[in-house]
């Protein structure tokens with residue numbers, strides 16, 4: 292049974308009074324900075340330049356500093372900039388400037404697991420990896436809840452790395468939802484496999500294929516969008532609240548029978564074999580190497596695929612329907 296920590300297991304005190312530098316003010320950076328601040332922790336935000344993130348932080352009442360200035364003062368440094376940017380920032384703006392014995396903290400294990408960052412042996416190195424998108428980390432915290440997370444310790448010089456990781460987990464609201472102890476290896480591999488095969492990759496392409504199938508059969512695109520894409524939120528909300536069996540109780544017997552039998556035919560051994568291949572490429576480092584190479588070329592494949600997605604029929608129909616769909620959305 293996994294070790295799961297909740298509110299009663301965590302305490303802010305190991306980090307109270309410590310200067311915590313949050314590097315980055317994007318998806319997770321904004322959520323962590325605001326949640327940690329609202330939990331009473333002493334945070335500073337470090338950014339590369341006075342761009343969009345800088346403005347956004349100021350609008351939130353946070354006065355950022357340049358990365359090197361934030362790093363100079365920090366007892367704890369949290370990397371909340373894109374995975375591919377972390378190595379350069381670490382080598383150029385963190386390592387030469389940071390105090391000896393500073394804690395290095397991550398929200399995902401990529402750079403440590405694939406050895407892009409090799410931290411000094413004098414630092415505690417630990418991770419709190421939220422199992423949800425950054426804006427949701429902020430939204431759930433504001434509502435009194437939290438997004439669950441994983442914690443892992445890579446180096447424990449002080450002997451209290453886990454306690455400090457749990458303090459941050461509590462500060463961002465994760466212990467309200469449950470925090471599971473893991474390793475950098477397990478977090479990195481499961482996170483990448485999950486986002487590729489289901490959360491980001493699998494689900495998007497399943498929805499798009501279902502939409503295209505309906506449109507090609509001659510059904511109205513708007514009807515196809517509601518059926519294949521828009522309703523997914525309501526089905527996933529039911530799964531989130533009540534499990535897959537609970538969701539089944541909310542749909543008709545006709546949907547249950549058709550879904551159970553046809554679903555198995557669609558997600559067959561061939562799909563499972565391809566999921567296993569994707570997992571293997573994460574586990575043997577081929578995906579990491581491919582992504583590093585793509586990033587170093589300026590991300591041409593990712594940019595062109597995002598452009599194709601943006602221009603797709605389903606996205607255009609969705610945008611046109613969004614206003615209408617939002618009108619039906621509950622206010623809170």
Ligand SMILES: NC(=O)c1ccc[n+]([C@@H]2O[C@H](COP(=O)([O-])OP(=O)(O)OC[C@H]3O[C@@H](n4cnc5c(N)ncnc54)[C@H](O)[C@@H]3O)[C@@H](O)[C@H]2O)c1
Nearest residue numbers: 315316317318319320344371372373374376398399424425
């Ligand atoms: N996005 C998520 O919901 C999510 C969930 C779990 C874990 N994580 C992890 O959290 C970390 C941060 O991811 P994110 O998606 O929040 O990042 P992001 O893409 O939202 O980060 C944007 C921030 O990084 C800064 N930035 C962008 N490029 C930079 C560069 N080259 N050098 C320095 N700063 C740069 C931007 O100014 C901005 O403040 C990653 O390790 C990621 O794997 C993200």
Ligand SMILES: CC(C)(O)[C@@H](O)C(=O)O
Nearest residue numbers: 422423424482486490491
């Ligand atoms: C939000 C996700 C997909 O779970 C995260 O892992 C990410 O990389 O953004």
Ligand SMILES: [Mg+2]
Nearest residue numbers: 399482483486
């Ligand atoms: Mg991820």
Ligand SMILES: [Mg+2]
Nearest residue numbers: 422423482486
């Ligand atoms: Mg994830």
